[in-house]
Each structure stands twice: as structure tokens, then as C-alpha cells.
Amino acid sequence: MLNDIKEVLYSEAYIDSMVKRVGAEISHDYADKNLLLVSVLKGSVVFMADLMRAITIPARIDFMCVSSYGSGTKTSGVVKIIKDLDINLKGYDIVIVEDILDSGKTLHYLVNLLKSREPNSIEICTLFDKPERREVEVYAKYKGCDIPDAFIVGYGLDFDEKYRNLPFVGVLKPEVYGEV
Numbered sequence: 818m819l820n821d822i823k824e825v826l827y828s829e830a831y832i833d834s835m836v837k838r839v840g841a842e843i844s845h846d847y848a849d850k851n852l853l854l855v856s857v858l859k860g861s862v863v864f865m866a867d868l869m870r871a872i873t874i875p876a877r878i879d880f881m882c883v884s885s886y887g888s889g890t891k892t893s894g895v896v897k898i899i900k901d902l903d904i905n906l907k908g909y910d911i912v913i914v915e916d917i918l919d920s921g922k923t924l925h926y927l928v929n930l931l932k933s934r935e936p937n938s939i940e941i942c943t944l945f946d947k948p949e950r951r952e953v954e955v956y957a958k959y960k961g962c963d964i965p966d967a968f969i970v971g972y973g974l975d976f977d978e979k980y981r982n983l984p985f986v987g988v989l990k991p992e993v994y995g996e997v
């Protein structure tokens with residue numbers, strides 16, 4: 818697996834510092850609210866696990882599983898719901914937890930869907946953002962960092978369902994992307 822990595826872009830230590838900062842921001846802003854963290858699987862699994870432990874105020878959690886990339890590096894544009902939430906959103910202040918904001922299609926779709934369920938409020942928290950790639954408008958109030966236009970893997974992010982378990986984030990050698 819490590820042989821497939823061309824370059825490490827974000828180290829474990831750097832990711833940890835971003836997660837702690839974002840966790841502190843959410844803890845500050847939601848101290849007197851009814852926080853529900855909604856993790857968008859599978860990509861956000863690692864970020865969610867770390868972020869929820871960096872949040873120091875009471876928080877509930879729930880999970881959705883959606884997919885639009887399949888096995889490649891291009892969005893299909895169609896967001897498929899694989900597992901919906903279990904919790905009724907009325908009365909909650911939702912923070913959607915995502916690993917990456919790219920074309921924006923996944924979060925645009927999810928924000929509209931969850932808004933229709935009438936929560937108190939809804940905001941987005943994403944670890945990575947590629948603003949240059951945006952196709953539909955999405956606003957993320959909480960963000961780890963902006964990144965250049967490259968297909969990244971690790972820390973939950975996959976290529977063809979692999980590399981999610983890398984503890985850092987990097988880019989693969991071009992010949993690996995070429996295989997699918």
C-alpha cells in the first residue's frame with residue numbers, strides 16, 4: 818500500500834492540529850445548542866471519530882452512508898443514499914461532518930435533504946475543501962484547510978475503496994489511478 822503513494826500532503830500531526838482547532842470552534846459555537854453531528858460515510862469515518870473526541874461539549878451522533886464516486890476519481894453526479902439517518906432531526910442543531918468538499922454535489926444534495934426535515938439549524942464541517950472544483954454552491958462554516966486540485970487518499974478517503982486506512986493524506990502514483 819505505501820508503495821503506491823507518490824507524495825504525503827498532510828501528515829498525521831498536521832491533520833491532528835486541524836481536527837483539534839475545528840473541534841474547539843464547534844465546542845465554542847454550540848455550547849448552548851442541541852448539537853447533532855451527522856457523519857457522511859464512508860469517507861468521514863476517520864475524521865468523525867477524531868473530531869467527536871476533540872469536541873468538549875455534549876454532542877449526539879448519527880450516520881448516513883452516501884456514494885457518488887464509485888470506483889473512479891470522477892463524480893457520477895448522482896448521490897445514492899445507501900443508509901439514511903436514524904434520528905428525527907426536529908429540534909437539533911446539525912453539523913454535517915464530511916472528509917472532503919469537491920464538486921459540492923454531495924453536500925448540496927444532503928443539505929437540501931436534511932433541511933426539508935426541519936432541524937433548528939444546519940452547518941457543514943469538512944476537513945478538506947477544493948474550492949477550484951466547485952460545480953454547485955456550498956458553504957462550509959467549519960473547515961480544516963483548502964487543498965489543490967488533486968485526487969487525495971488516506972484518513973478515510975479512498976480510491977476504489979482502498980487506502981482509507983492510511984493515517985496520513987497523500988496522492989497516489991499516476992500508474993495506480995490508471996488501473997481503474
Ligand SMILES: O=P(O)(O)OC[C@H]1O[C@H](OP(=O)(O)OP(=O)(O)O)[C@H](O)[C@@H]1O
Nearest residue numbers: 858859860884885886919920921922923
Ligand atoms: O463534492 P463532491 O464532488 O460530491 O465529492 C465529495 C464526496 O465524495 C466522496 O464520497 P464518495 O462518493 O467517494 O463515497 P465514500 O465517502 O464512500 O468514499 C467524499 O467522501 C464526499 O462525500
Ligand SMILES: Nc1nc2[nH]cnc2c(=O)[nH]1
Nearest residue numbers: 919967968969970974975
Ligand atoms: N478519495 C477521494 N474522494 C474524493 N471525492 C471527491 N474528491 C475526492 C478526492 O480528492 N479523493
Ligand SMILES: [Mg+2]
Nearest residue numbers: 860886887975
Ligand atoms: Mg469515495
